[in-house]
Amino acid sequence: MSSDGDANVSPAAADAxxxxxxxxxxxxxxxxxxxxxxxxxxxxxxxxxxxxxxxxVVGPSGCGKSTLLRVxxxxxxxxxxRVAVDGTDVRDGGSDAVGMVFQEPRLxxxxxxxxxxxxxxxxxxxxxxxxxxxxxxDLIETVGLDxxxxxHPDELSGGMAQRVALARxxxxxxxxxxxxxxxxxxxxxxxxxxxxxxxxxxxARGTTVVLVTHDVEEAVYLADRVVVLGGQPGTVxxxxxxxxxxxxxxxxxxxxxxxxxxxxALGR
Ligand code: ADP
Numbered sequence: 001m002s003s004d005g006d007a008n009v010s011p012a013a014a015d016a017x018x019x020x021x022x023x024x025x026x027x028x029x030x031x032x033x034x035x036x037x038x039x040x041x042x043x044x045x046x047x048x049x050x051x052x053x054x055x056x057v058v059g060p061s062g063c064g065k066s067t068l069l070r071v072x073x074x075x076x077x078x079x080x081x082r083v084a085v086d087g088t089d090v091r092d093g094g095s096d097a098v099g100m101v102f103q104e105p106r107l108x109x110x111x112x113x114x115x116x117x118x119x120x121x122x123x124x125x126x127x128x129x130x131x132x133x134x135x136x137x138d139l140i141e142t143v144g145l146d147x148x149x150x151x152h153p154d155e156l157s158g159g160m161a162q163r164v165a166l167a168r169x170x171x172x173x174x175x176x177x178x179x180x181x182x183x184x185x186x187x188x189x190x191x192x193x194x195x196x197x198x199x200x201x202x203x204a205r206g207t208t209v210v211l212v213t214h215d216v217e218e219a220v221y222l223a224d225r226v227v228v229l230g231g232q233p234g235t236v237x238x239x240x241x242x243x244x245x246x247x248x249x250x251x252x253x254x255x256x257x258x259x260x261x262x263x264x265a266l267g268r
Contacts, residue, residue: 011214026051026086027072027176033080034067040233041067044203045081047227047236048178054202054209057227058221060160064234065212070078072097072210085102086175099174103181105165107153113140114149116164120171131248159190166201183218192250195222199246215268220259221250228265238265 025048032045040062041268049055059065069082070076074095088094099120107116117136118127125132140149143163153161161183169177179198183191193216202209211220219226223242240262244254 001135001163012043019204024029024047024052024087025155027210028082028084028087029068029072030083032071032083034071034076035080036063042071042079043235045229045234045235045236046198049208049210052063052206052208054170054211054222054224055227056211056213056223056225057229058213058216058266059229059234059237060266062234063229065229067234068229069100069178069212072176072178073100083237097175098170099172099177099179101162101165101179101182103159103160103168103184105153107161107164109153112150113145113156113164114153114181115168120168122172133188136167136171137164139141139170143167144168153265157190158186159194162186162194163197166198169221170201170205174207176210179213181213182211191218198222203246215257216262218252220250220262226258226262227264230266238262 027047027049029045029047032041032042034042045064045068047055057065057068067076070148071079072090072095074090077091081088085094085097088097090098109118111119114136115127117139118132121127121132121136127133127136137149140146143166145160145163145167148156148160153164156164165182183194186194199222201207211219211222220240220242226240226242227236227238228238229235240258242255242258244252244258248255
């Protein structure tokens with residue numbers, strides 16, 4: 001990503017003030033509280049993500065990351081506080097504007113790559129219509145799999161399969177793309193490649209991204225802002241701004257220092 005102030009630079013990257021992005025965030029989480037019987041999973045979580053921003057959420061097991069993702073994607077209707085996407089409550093259809101990419105690519109074995117990406121198209125779009133075919137073709141190109149449109153999942157490497165999942169998540173043209181540990185099943189080198197690839201796609205498309213990860217290095221390398229969840233019940237322990245120009249050097253002293261800051265906030 002260029003660092004010279006072009007249109008793709010996250011608007012909140014330079015002056016984000018922690019949990020609050022500028023006016024009209026794409027994703028607004030205010031005082032989110034979620035309880036399962038006797039367990040309080042989330043307690044007073046605030047998060048505002050601006051258009052085009054890349055936010056990472058890190059936290060130990062049990063701090064409520066999955067619960068947060070379930071709320072954002074509309075799978076949990078019962079919670080306290082307010083969660084809205086583009087100003088619409090997730091319980092009133094706001095979650096329709098959220099795309100998801102999971103740890104496992106979850107591809108259809110019997111379908112080719114084109115069909116797997118087309119699964120992500122809105123329900124009212126005919127995947128065989130010319131415009132839809134063109135969009136799917138563009139997405140396949142965007143994720144660097146040009147020439148593989150007719151391939152099946154068993155012909156793809158793990159990294160390639162995860163790119164198909166990314167293309168499928170983008171097919172809906174979501175307002176917010178949620179990535180749930182998308183690279184944790186990949187080996188170290190593949191993971192690094194896929195992270196850089198994700199940055200390229202994010203930059204090219206201006207997508208608003210929320211990445212949930214265990215990996216502090218990944219969070220600091222990729223994100224504009226790292227939100228540290230902790231405790232049980234889960235709450236925001238710290239918000240670390242990564243005010244470092246891209247492309248970033250993984251081993252650069254400023255990134256290493258931020259990594260330490262996030263790790264300290266995690267209490268590790
Ligand atoms: P994480 O994804 O960070 O590991 P979760 O969101 O899965 O955290 O869980 C947060 C807390 O809520 C944990 O204490 C967990 O045991 C509890 N929890 C999650 N889902 C349920 C459920 N369906 N019923 C009861 N407790 C749950």
